[in-house]
Amino acid sequence: MARNKDMNQKIKDERREQILSKALMFYAKKGLSATKITDIASALSISQGLxxxxxxxxxxxxxxxxxxxxxxxxxxxxxxxxxxMTAKEKIAFAIQELLKLLEKDEDAARYHLLIAQAAASEAIPGEAKAIIEKENTFSYEVIARIITDGQKDGSFKNYDAKELALVFWTSINGLAIYKAVHGEKFKAPDAAILTSMFFQE
Amino acid sequence: MARNKDMNQKIKDERREQILSKALMFYAKKGLSATKITDIASALSISQGLxxxxxxxxxxxxxxxxxxxxxxxxxxxxxxxxxxMTAKEKIAFAIQELLKLLEKDEDAARYHLLIAQAAASEAIPGEAKAIIEKENTFSYEVIARIITDGQKDGSFKNYDAKELALVFWTSINGLAIYKAVHGEKFKAPDAAILTSMFFQE
DNA sequence: GTCTATATCCAGATAGAC
DNA sequence: GTCTATCTGGATATAGAC
Incomplete structure (x- = not known):
């Protein structure tokens, strides 16, 4: 009995996962409003009603x-x-990891694109908008704080920390979008190019 | 007679302009598939059929x-x-102008977003895809050429010129998208932040 | 849990009057 | 040139069978 229940639950969870995963792919590729439920269903070889x-x-x-x-x-x-880590190490590490992720982890790039897309578009559900409104500033703030630390110890350039954080994230987003377009062919640029915006020589 | 013809032509041209302009606004805001013909029509206070x-x-x-x-x-x-101009002057000028454009020229930012969107999305008309395929490399090549020149005279860093050009444009695109989200509140970052990726100290 | 209808709705596009 | 119908198709969402 419990056996069956567990099994069913597992199947259910797996289906949800499959749906989420395929949906992510299509949303990243075509955007929310252009992807049809049918796209997702037929990619999973299940009925649209399911x-x-x-x-x-x-x-x-x-x-x-x-x-x-x-x-x-x-x-x-x-x-x-x-x-x-030192501030410098943190930023260097973050950029390196983000670039690696963009290059190798398809889903990571898609998630990035999804956020960029969702943030940029007014054609998204109110609830999603609310999440973005609430959460989107956090990553900017963290980077800005780290940069401010790095400026105190003299290892970072002295531009406005908020502007630097802005450029940090918009550059990553720009690359994520490029990657989404060019797919496999995308090769991430040398991390040192990006870090040179932040570090004192 | 000719008078009337000219008048009519002028009205026609103006309408086309209005439609294009409003369409650009909506496409940038919501994407192609989420904007309805009605959006454009009602924003212009004309009938949808028109x-x-x-x-x-x-x-x-x-x-x-x-x-x-x-x-x-x-x-x-x-x-x-x-x-x-020297290569250095060209890149400095380009970045400065692009940032200025993003900050002040709504339509310029929208056009940028449109290209980014169109390039990133598979849900766009085949003809538009063809234009992108054909035209999109040009701006990358131009920047790459200028950078190569700058590397020859020693004023540029010696990273791969193609990678630098990639970062150049993806950074600008990232900012354009950010601008599209935050609209009027957007203030462009110091151009020197971006130029420091390219120039030798 | 999954499928096959089917109902509903909405947006794209057309036709014809003014 | 512009508007008001109207047709049509496709996509969302539901209902009921297996």
Whole structure:
């Protein structure tokens, strides 16, 4: 009995995962409003009606993905900030890891794109907008704080820390979008190019 | 008689302009597939049917905008390359101008966003895709050439010129997207932050 | 849990009157 | 040139069978 229940639960969880994963792919590729429920269903070789067994609407799927995207991103930021590294090491590490992620982790690039897209577009569900409004500043603040630290110890250039944080993230986002376009062919640029915006020579 | 003809032509041209302009706004804001013909029509206080007097479809409007976007961009690139400046001056000038444009010229930022969007999305008309495929490399090549020149005279850092050009444009695109989100509140970062990726100290 | 209808709705596009 | 119908298609979402 319990056996069956567990099995069913597992199947259910797996389906949700599959749906989320495929939806992420399509949203990143075509945007929310251009992806049809059918796209997701047929890519999974399941009936279109079945999607509605798991989610109320494609907006709900989108919102869940946005939530996950920020969870991961903010968790990574918290982790980074708490590491026993110098400011310079933190930023160097972050850029290196982000570039590596963009190059090798398809989903990571997609999540980035999703956030960029969602933030840029007004055609997204209100709930998702709310998440973005609430969460989107955190990663900027973390980077700005690290930069400020680095300026205190003289290892960073003395431009406005907020502007530097802005350029930090918009550069990464720009690359994420480029990657989304060119897919496999994308090769991340040398991390040193980006770090040279921040570090004192 | 000729008078009337001219008048009519003028009205027609003006309408086309209005439609293009509003369409650009909505496409930048919500993307192609999420903007409805009704959005454009009602923003112009004209009937929805009238749009079809001027354009076959919203895809056609989109494609025309993409064409214009590249025309302007490539024209600017050609102009830049032909100027009697050093490589360093050219890049410094380009970054300065682009940032100024992003900050002050709403339409310029929108055109940027449109290209980024169109390039990133598979949900765009085939004709527009073709334009992008054909035109999108030009601006990258121009910047790469200028950078190569600058490396020869020792004023530029010696990273791979193609990678530098990539970072050049993706950084600008990232900022354009950020601007699209935050609208009026956006203040462009100090141009020197970006130039420091390219110039030898 | 999954599928096959089916209902509903909305946006794209057309036709014809003014 | 512009508007008001209207047609049409496609996509969302639901209902009911297996």
């Amino acid at each position: 999607i509605y067994h798991y989610y109320r609407s494609k907006e709900e799927i989108f919102t869940e993905l946005i939530g996950t995207a920020f969870e991961r991103m903010n968790e990574a930021c918290r982790w980074l900030e708490s590491q026993p | 749009i079809y007097h001027y354009y076959r479809s919203k895809e056609e409007i989109f494609t025309e905008l993409i064409g214009t976007a590249f025309e302007r961009m490539n024209e600017a690139c050609r102009w830049l390359e032909s100027q009697p």
